[in-house]
Amino acid sequence: MGLAAASFVAGLVLLASAPAIFLPEMDAGSTTVAMELPPGATLAETEQVALAATAALKAVPEVRAVLVHAGQSPTGLADPRYATLTVGFTDRHHRAPVSELRASLATALTIPGARFDLLRDGGGREVSAGIRGRDGEATSTAALRLIEAMQAEPMFLSPGSDMPGPKPVLRIVPDRDRDADLGISADTVAETIRLSATGMPSADLPVFLDGPRRIPIRARLAPEARGEMAVIERLAVPLPEGGTIPLAAVASVETGEQTASIRRVQQMRQIEVGTDMAPGFAPSDGMAWLGAYDGFPSGIGLANTGDSENQSDTFTAFAVAMGAGITAVAVVLILLFGSVLAPLTVLAALPLSLCGVGLVLWVAAVPVSLPVVIGILMLMGITTKNSISRRRSWSGCFPDRNARMSGARCRPAGSRVWSRSSHPSGRCHFAPKHAGPHPRSARSGAAAGSTGCADHG
Incomplete structure (x- = not known):
């Protein structure tokens, strides 16, 4: 057990010191x-x-x-x-x-x-x-x-x-006092700017009739003129009593910068x-x-x-799954063997395999990645299975639990009974012997589907 504990610690140290990557890059x-x-x-x-x-x-x-x-x-x-x-x-x-x-x-x-x-x-x-x-x-x-x-x-x-850089913008700030004197609202100024940039809505566009063809007419500023402040300042804003006035007379036009985009996660700004x-x-x-x-x-x-x-979430999930799997195997082995010490001898091989994985990764200079973690999980299962098989082969032969309690077991009538006897080599040896119907059987052993009981030899 001391060797297993030392191997476990050595394996953890080797795996912790090895470089880690989520997925190895394919060329x-x-x-x-x-x-x-x-x-x-x-x-x-x-x-x-x-x-x-x-x-x-x-x-x-x-x-x-x-x-x-x-x-x-x-x-x-x-x-x-x-x-x-x-x-x-x-x-x-x-x-x-x-x-x-x-x-x-x-x-x-x-x-x-x-x-x-x-x-x-x-x-x-x-x-x-x-x-x-x-x-x-x-x-x-x-x-x-x-x-x-x-x-x-x-x-x-x-x-x-x-993080995006600052975005250049054109700011148009209405002069509220001047607009109030002229009876111009902020909506009127905004509508003038929108019509000059995008034109009228499609439903309100005038139509040119060319025989059966209906060609909509959209008037707006040319793309190269939309960034010129002199052109923007000369836009005509309609007055309530009729006529127009330049945009520069009712609003200030200036250039500036603002954040291009903002990303939030859980109500917090994230970059x-x-x-x-x-x-x-x-x-x-x-x-x-x-x-x-x-x-x-x-x-x-x-x-x-x-x-x-x-990478962080996957490795954490695999560590939890591996710990839960080893715990479940330990509980099953304790119930199977009826002892706490016997499962420890089976699970003692797991630290040795973990130490071997860490040593191979360290020698080969291979980083710990998702395929490596999956391989470790599979290796744990194979090692546990082999340890259980070896433990059963070392334990010798055990009679059936019911046979140990009653000395007899049920069998189909007319079938052959295998008796347990000693062998000169010291191993268990099972030999067939003839068995007739049990005296307490209510029906003949030759009847199909009937059962009888025979004592163990």
């Missing part, structure tokens, strides 16, 4: 790069930056081709400032694994004004965490400080966040921070570093997201 010969430009970027600007990124990626010797999908993120979000780049590599027998090529791709993608995220097979980054807080400004500041700290660590590769790991480091190393980071102010917390969350 499919390609990878996905998510590109994002600042809010307000046009599709033409996104295409230009995507072409520059394509040229930079093709400069890497292992890159064979690059497919660009501008105007859409890898998650399917349609936005002109997003683009998805699918990078195809050469034959895997003549290059390094994809996980090792990420560093070369990250070095090549250094284009000012654009952010690039190297995604794994599942669409996420190797390590991701969500910074949560009720104060939006404090949460944003904490996220920026965390990214700066991660950039100073050599284990992290191109850390970033999903997701993600990073890839440099060669030689596992995602578990990054998760341990994030867990030890203490630079968050009061009211700001950190939660695992993406693959990091899946």
